[in-house]
Amino acid sequence: SLPEPDAQASDLARARDAQLTKPPGALGRLEDLAIWYAGWRGQPRPRLDRPQVVIFAGNHGVVAQGVSAFPPEVTVQMVANFQSGGAAINQLARCFGATLSVVALDLDRPTADFTLAPAMTEADCAAALSAGWQAVDPQADLLVVGEMGIGNTTSAAALACALMGGAPADWVGRGTGLDDAGVARKARVVAAGLGRHHVAARPFEALRCLGGRELAAMTGAIARARTLRIPVLLDGFICTAAAAVLHCARPGALDHCLAGHVSQEPGHARLLERLGKAPLLSLGLRLGEGSGAALAIGIVQGAVACHSGMATFAEAGVAGA
Amino acid sequence: SLPEPDAQASDLARARDAQLTKPPGALGRLEDLAIWYAGWRGQPRPRLDRPQVVIFAGNHGVVAQGVSAFPPEVTVQMVANFQSGGAAINQLARCFGATLSVVALDLDRPTADFTLAPAMTEADCAAALSAGWQAVDPQADLLVVGEMGIGNTTSAAALACALMGGAPADWVGRGTGLDDAGVARKARVVAAGLGRHHVAARPFEALRCLGGRELAAMTGAIARARTLRIPVLLDGFICTAAAAVLHCARPGALDHCLAGHVSQEPGHARLLERLGKAPLLSLGLRLGEGSGAALAIGIVQGAVACHSGMATFAEAGVAGA
Numbered sequence: 213s214l215p216e217p218d219a220q221a222s223d224l225a226r227a228r229d230a231q232l233t234k235p236p237g238a239l240g241r242l243e244d245l246a247i248w249y250a251g252w253r254g255q256p257r258p259r260l261d262r263p264q265v266v267i268f269a270g271n272h273g274v275v276a277q278g279v280s281a282f283p284p285e286v287t288v289q290m291v292a293n294f295q296s297g298g299a300a301i302n303q304l305a306r307c308f309g310a311t312l313s314v315v316a317l318d319l320d321r322p323t324a325d326f327t328l329a330p331a332m333t334e335a336d337c338a339a340a341l342s343a344g345w346q347a348v349d350p351q352a353d354l355l356v357v358g359e360m361g362i363g364n365t366t367s368a369a370a371l372a373c374a375l376m377g378g379a380p381a382d383w384v385g386r387g388t389g390l391d392d393a394g395v396a397r398k399a400r401v402v403a404a405g406l407g408r409h410h411v412a413a414r415p416f417e418a419l420r421c422l423g424g425r426e427l428a429a430m431t432g433a434i435a436r437a438r439t440l441r442i443p444v445l446l447d448g449f450i451c452t453a454a455a456a457v458l459h460c461a462r463p464g465a466l467d468h469c470l471a472g473h474v475s476q477e478p479g480h481a482r483l484l485e486r487l488g489k490a491p492l493l494s495l496g497l498r499l500g501e502g503s504g505a506a507l508a509i510g511i512v513q514g515a516v517a518c519h520s521g522m523a524t525f526a527e528a529g530v531a532g533a
Numbered sequence: 534s535l536p537e538p539d540a541q542a543s544d545l546a547r548a549r550d551a552q553l554t555k556p557p558g559a560l561g562r563l564e565d566l567a568i569w570y571a572g573w574r575g576q577p578r579p580r581l582d583r584p585q586v587v588i589f590a591g592n593h594g595v596v597a598q599g600v601s602a603f604p605p606e607v608t609v610q611m612v613a614n615f616q617s618g619g620a621a622i623n624q625l626a627r628c629f630g631a632t633l634s635v636v637a638l639d640l641d642r643p644t645a646d647f648t649l650a651p652a653m654t655e656a657d658c659a660a661a662l663s664a665g666w667q668a669v670d671p672q673a674d675l676l677v678v679g680e681m682g683i684g685n686t687t688s689a690a691a692l693a694c695a696l697m698g699g700a701p702a703d704w705v706g707r708g709t710g711l712d713d714a715g716v717a718r719k720a721r722v723v724a725a726g727l728g729r730h731h732v733a734a735r736p737f738e739a740l741r742c743l744g745g746r747e748l749a750a751m752t753g754a755i756a757r758a759r760t761l762r763i764p765v766l767l768d769g770f771i772c773t774a775a776a777a778v779l780h781c782a783r784p785g786a787l788d789h790c791l792a793g794h795v796s797q798e799p800g801h802a803r804l805l806e807r808l809g810k811a812p813l814l815s816l817g818l819r820l821g822e823g824s825g826a827a828l829a830i831g832i833v834q835g836a837v838a839c840h841s842g843m844a845t846f847a848e849a850g851v852a853g854a
Contacts, residue, residue, distance in 0.1 A: 232621075233611065233614050233619060233620055233621075234620075234621055234820050235602070235603070235709040235710050235819075235820070236710065237819075238709070238818065238819050238820040239621060239818055239820055239824070240797060240816045240817025240818040240819065241816040241817050241818075242816060242818065242828075281556070282556070282852065282853075283852055285852060286851060286852050289849065289850060289851040289852060290554065290849075290851060292849070292850070293554050293844055293849040293851055296844070296849070297842075297844075298554060298842075298843055298844025298848065298849045299554055299555075299843065299844070299849075300553075300554075300555055300560060300839045300843055302842070302843075303835070303838035303839045303842040303843060304835050304838065304839065306838065306842075307831070307834050307835050307838045308831070308835075388556040388559070389556050389557065476561060492816070493814070493832075494815075495561050495562040495563060495813070495832070496561025496562050497559065497560055497561040497562075497563065498556075498558075498559050498561065499555050499556070499559040499560055503560070506835075507563075507831075507832065507835050510628070510629070510828075510831030510832070510834075510835070511814075511816070511828065511831070513628050513831075514624070514625050514628050514629075514827075514828050514831070517624035517625065517627065517628045518621045518624045518625065521618075521619075521623070521624040521627075522619055522620065522621055522623075522624060523614055523617070523618075523619025523620070527619065528610065528611075528613070528614040528617070528619045528620075529610060529613070530607060530610040530611060530614055531603065531604050531606060531607050531610060532603075
């Protein structure tokens, strides 16, 4: 069975929150965040010192269908950019004191075009899940998983549609910058994938047939974080689609996850709603790389800092209401 | 005339943004934030190293009307809490690397009850404006002004109503925790103040008659920041009401300000809409102390870090769309 938050730590954190020098509830969602974090960490007055960001990169055979505004060689070029510190996520990770690692998954061996065959063999999918599982630092106290993979909003849309139902058009968007014709083509590609693979009610089979290595790796990392009781901030549409595999396999499997932000990719808000997750930020990002979730690290740090650092009414000699 | 952003720096920042290794627009509001910041700082590739938070505290004669859930001695007790590091704003300022100073404004001499007399004499109001003006560090590169003052949501509601029109009920809320009867009483108190003082179209006179020392100090600090081209993050309802004095005195006077967050106090969203400011955060905070704006410092830091730190497509050898 999956680890659950420590109820005693949550209760003690809630009791502490009620004694802090502020009107009850005046820190809004920061209070819920701190109590949630305390429960998962098993500490009534937790610290948040070691946030970890991991970026997984993969290539997608489905780009042959013309579903991306960028050429597929950008995946490996961006991995080099991550490694040399030049991408957005490098700046954001540094800004919030997070470690950053990059895991490139067989970039010279794209997945199969899912309109023609399962994206991954069982062995490939298992290897990607395992790569994600292994990438989590057991000493981390907050995890962000991000991705890079030209074509992967198409895989995420197909996966979300398979997991959650609805029409392909509900789940496709502009990705890195498709025009209207490109979006319509993307919806047809998703429909073709769903028509070929019969994955209903088999979330991991949907991941294997329609997803990609970086999606499977994110699924594996998020599952691993649960076993370690490391809270997770979900990033955008692709990350959330990867997480949704776990939710569909087992309701409650994402209780250790919060939505760091809601992206401009229209399927993301829909997917978060289906998962019952209210995003912390809504700033119109649609970059991936874990960028929206990394930005939300600062919010969780602020929440934990207030909870664990503030004086109580008694300590400060402040009169209550 | 007021300083304006440096158009050349804005243009160069916009040109740089278009070359960074991301799809155009993919960082959403972070891109606009960075360009706005670059313009005000006059630097196409700015740094953000010295954020400053200043908290102003004042006491309010109008508390005699029973408009607060907390007793007035809490103002001075909370000032001591700020000074000893125990309040929410202490934790948030530390979290985002901001300096924090606290300016207590004649706490043993509350303003007059505005239902009976102008809250401040002209000399008192001028002294408070000046205290705010002086409190801004000319070396700061981002400013948050916050407040503490039992009763001051009532002053802010009266001020907002005088500046923006509408009914008192449009501008009053629960403050630190009033019940329905308390909110209704607060609306009557605001109506009484507006009935007594004839301040229409005289924003600084509205501030003097209905505001308070900490509000006037915030007004002065925000005006001073403009002369120094220091960008400002507005906090909650009280801070925004103080800022609105400048807007009403001169449209455009708040172009160097962004709304750090929208609070749970219902008048705040209304006031931000009237000022044309879309908040960066919406997390249900209603604490004051500059807390919501301090949390948003992290967002601006992230935006500036991405803008100034990312590689261009050419530098990184990444193919464009």
